[in-house]
Amino acid sequence: MLVEDLGQVYVNWLEGLGSSYRMKGYFVLQKPEGQSLKIAFEGVAFGGNYGGHNVSVSIADEELKLIKTRDNPTEQDIDNLITEVQRRLLNNEMIVEYDSIKPEVHDNDGLGSI
Numbered sequence: 001m002l003v004e005d006l007g008q009v010y011v012n013w014l015e016g017l018g019s020s021y022r023m024k025g026y027f028v029l030q031k032p033e034g035q036s037l038k039i040a041f042e043g044v045a046f047g048g049n050y051g052g053h054n055v056s057v058s059i060a061d062e063e064l065k066l067i068k069t070r071d072n073p074t075e076q077d078i079d080n081l082i083t084e085v086q087r088r089l090l091n092n093e094m095i096v097e098y099d100s101i102k103p104e105v106h107d108n109d110g111l112g113s114i
Contacts, residue, residue, distance in 0.1 A: 002073050003084045011025040011095070019046060019047055023042070025043075055089045057082055
């Protein structure tokens, strides 16, 4: 079962305004033999913090292929894995890599700071 192999969840890119964010990150799937697999994800979160009170995570097709090479998981196993990643984001059970999150500077002042 994939959920049992889920290690840490990391967020390493955020962009947003107010209470909605686009995010990128990755999670680690571990095997008993010590091997690990790093799986990238993208997501959208709404709420007052990174996870907020609503989050949606998606995984690219290439990443899904990597997951499917492990013990032939069912679609339900993959859905449960994504649900657990989302749950951890909602509950702030993640590592935010602050050093890699660089705020972008946008000059959206259409009035010229008058």
